[in-house]
Every structure is written in structure tokens, then in C-alpha cells.
Amino acid sequence: QKEVEQDPGPLSVPEGAIVSLNCTYSNSAFQYFMWYRQYSRKGPELLMYTYSSGNKEDGRFTAQVDKSSKYISLFIRDSQPSDSATYLCAMSAGGGSEKLVFGKGTKLTVNP
Amino acid sequence: NAGVTQTPKFRVLKTGQSMTLLCAQDMNHEYMYWYRQDPGMGLRLIHYSVGEGTTAKGEVPDGYNVSRLKKQNFLLGLESAAPSQTSVYFCASSPRGLGSGNTIYFGEGSWLTVV
Numbered sequence: 001q002k003e004v005e006q007d008p009g010p011l012s013v014p015e016g017a018i019v020s021l022n023c024t025y026s027n028s029a030f031q032y033f034m035w036y037r038q039y040s041r042k043g044p045e046l047l048m049y050t051y052s053s054g055n056k057e058d059g060r061f062t063a064q065v066d067k068s069s070k071y072i073s074l075f076i077r078d079s080q081p082s083d084s085a086t087y088l089c090a091m092s093a094g095g096g097s098e099k100l101v102f103g104k105g106t107k108l109t110v111n112p
Numbered sequence: 113n114a115g116v117t118q119t120p121k122f123r124v125l126k127t128g129q130s131m132t133l134l135c136a137q138d139m140n141h142e143y144m145y146w147y148r149q150d151p152g153m154g155l156r157l158i159h160y161s162v163g164e165g166t167t168a169k170g171e172v173p174d175g176y177n178v179s180r181l182k183k184q185n186f187l188l189g190l191e192s193a194a195p196s197q198t199s200v201y202f203c204a205s206s207p208r209g210l211g212s213g214n215t216i217y218f219g220e221g222s223w224l225t226v227v
Contacts, residue, residue, distance in 0.1 A: 034215055043116075043202055043218035044155070051213065088155070096211040098143070098168075102155040 001026050006089055006103025015112050019076040023089035023103045026070065030091040030101075033065050035074045038086045038105065047087075048074065079110045115139065116219035118203050124225045125193045133188040133222050135203030143209040144186035145170075145216060146178060148199040155202070161186055162209060193226045200224075 006023045013019055021035075032051055036044035048063040050056045056063045062075040072091070076083055089103040116137045125131055135144065145160040147170075157170030161180040175197060177189045186205075190197055200223050204216040 032210070032213055032215070036218075041221070041223075043220045046215055046217065049215045090155075092210045094211060094213045098145075098157075098160055098162075098170075098210050100157070100210050100216065104152065104154045 003027050003101045004089065004091060004103045007106055008104055010107040010109060012109045012111060013079055015079060015081060015110055017079050017110070019079050019083070019108060019110075021074040021076075021087050021089075021106050021108070023072050023091075024070055025072075025091060025101075027091075027093070027101070028067075028070070029093040029095075031094050032092045033063070033072050034090040034092075034100075035061075035063055036088040036090060037083075038088060040085075044088055081110050081112050084109045116203055116205055116217055118201070118219040118222045120222060121220070122223045124227060125190075126227055127193060127195060129193050130189070130191050131193065131224075132190075133201055133203075133224075135186045135188070135205075135219060136184055137186075137203075137205040138184065139205060139207075139217070140183070141205035141207050141217075142183075143206040143214075143216075144180065145204040145206070146176070146186065146188045147202045147204065147218075148172065149202060149221075150199050158188065158201075190224075193224075195226045198224060198226045 035048040053067040064073040086105040146158040159178040164183040203219040206216040
């Protein structure tokens with residue numbers, strides 16, 4: 001079983017839709033959860049960073065972590081064409097480990 | 113606000129040639145990382161550094177060497193390039209490392225093709 005699983009998509013939605021992106025993981029030691037956005041031919045850009053279980057909201061973006069289910073989500077409200085990108089989940093255990101495990105990314109297209 | 117800067121952005125090498133990728137960060141971060149990104153493989157850690165003068169192996173270190181002579185710079189070297197090293201390389205930095213619960217910030221990438 002892979003440590004982190006992420007549906008690669010592609011996912012295509014109309015402008016204004018609510019987008020849900022998800023990752024599952026198998027390592028119960030993971031405590032820190034991140035979402036990165038990567039535009040074509042650019043570096044990953046940190047969107048959301050959460051610790052342990054719970055929700056975090058930042059503008060149109062909401063990150064949810066359910067450690068009991070080993071499941072994390074990123075919701076995008078009122079999606080815009082500028083949100084078209086690949087979204088990567090990533091997670092780490094902390095505790096002195098420099099290992100950061102990435103999902104393979106979900107490619108999202110928001111159509112005007 | 114340069115953040116993490118990588119040079120060169122694009123490079124084509126012949127098999128067996130050597131080259132160095134330079135990463136510079138202006139955020140006074142202690143930790144720096146080199147990743148490679150390949151289709152279907154995701155991002156994988158090559159080497160990292162926990163401070164000036166230190167280096168450590170990551171997940172896929174073979175064929176690469178690194179040096180961190182100055183806190184702000186992290187160099188990735190390919191001594192004898194192979195076609196399998198064709199990839200996009202990303203440098204990243206972190207204030208005090210993932211192990212301390214910090215996150216990492218990426219550069220814009222360097223596209224390397226080995227023919």
C-alpha cells in the first residue's frame with residue numbers, strides 16, 4: 001500500500017463550482033498536512049498547512065484532516081479559472097524526520 | 113522578495129557531462145532540500161541540508177552530490193549525467209525543518225534534459 005494516494009484526475013468543473021480534492025494515507029505517524037498548488041512549469045506553492053485533525057479556512061480554501069480515517073481534503077469554493085492547476089497533498093510526521101511524502105497530484109481545470 | 117531562486121532554469125546535457133544546479137534563498141532558512149519531479153513518480157527527495165556545512169541523503173541520492181558552503185546556497189551536482197536524470201529539479205527551504213513541524217517553500221524549478 002502506498003503511503004499517500006491521490007486521484008490524479010483530471011478534474012474539470014465550471015466556474016463557480018465547489019471543488020473537492022482528497023488524499024488518503026496509510027502512515028498513522030503523519031501529523032502535518034499540506035496542500036500545494038502547482039501551475040504548469042512552475043514550482044509548488046504552499047496553499048494550506050494544518051496540524052493534526054480539524055479544519056482550517058483561508059479565503060475560498062478549506063482544508064480538512066480526519067486522522068481517524070487517514071483522509072484529508074481541500075475544498076475550493078467559488079472556483080475560478082485561475083484555480084486551474086495541479087494540486088499536491090503532502091504530509092510529514094515531524095519529530096525530527098525530514099521526510100515529506102507527496103501525493104502524485106490532481107490536475108484541475110476550471111472552465112469559464 | 114526573491115525567496116528561493118534556482119539557476120539555470122533550462123539545460124540540455126550530453127550523457128557523461130557534468131553540471132551544477134545552484135539554489136539560493138534569501139529567507140535565512142536553516143534547512144534546504146533538492147527534489148526531483150517525474151511524471152507518475154511525484155516529488156522525491158534527493159539530498160537535504162540541516163545547516164551550513166551539512167548534507168544528508170534523501171530517497172534518491174545516487175548519481176548526485178551536494179554542497180552547502182554558505183547558509184544561503186545549496187548546490188546540486190551531477191558528475192556524469194545519465195538519461196535517467198532527465199527531470200525537473202526543485203530546490204526548497206525551511207526555517208527549521210520538517211522535523212520541527214515547519215513547512216517548506218519551493219523554487220521555480222530547473223528543467224534538465226540528458227541526451
